[in-house]
Amino acid sequence: MTDLASPRQAEANIDSLFLERWSPRSYLDQPVSAEDLQTVFEAARWAPSCYNEQPWLFLYSQEPTLRAKVAATFAPTNHIWAQHAPVAGVIFGRRRFTHNGKDNAFHAFDAGAAAFAMSLQANRLGLGTHLLGGFDPEPCYELFDVPREDYVALAAFVLGHRGAPTTLPEEYQAREQPSARKELASIAMEGRYQA
């Protein structure tokens, strides 16, 4: 088992869900239930967004043919492990606000919040998620029939029951553990910025 405690020491008293979520690369060859899928995307639904636009769109598949096509968009270093996750998907952001048609500069910010909610909820269910910026967005519009004039393919993701690190290629096995963080004082400051 991975030792969750070691690289993840909180500097303040936070809920354990923040420390327990991490991005695994090893997944079991076991489907995710429809109920669990509903639950993780329901959590995403409650994320905050500018004007409550909810500009996120999570499109995914665990049907082998479409899933393999999504995985084929992954960068080779991601494909090597992420192709084995039972669910593969893409998060899109809606380019313009519905209420006035103006560009929504915050769509990616909001979709990121929704993705984090999804990840936390998945972890609570004993599932793992991994976001992937290393993917080719271009084929994703056609794969999922998404109008590119309305949406941007922001990031891919995989989801599934966590597997054993030993199922990964050797170079990924050592990385299969929760990562550390910068110091709290370097990311949040009261008053003026201090380098």
Ligand SMILES: Cc1cc2nc3c(=O)[nH]c(=O)nc-3n(C[C@H](O)[C@H](O)[C@H](O)COP(=O)(O)O)c2cc1C
């Ligand atoms: C927008 C975004 C893109 C990412 N892209 C990749 C990726 O292409 N490949 C990868 O292995 N991890 C990717 N990650 C995962 C990060 O490397 C990971 O979240 C980070 O190292 C912190 O580790 P943790 O999530 O396990 O806490 C991405 C994460 C985010 C939020």
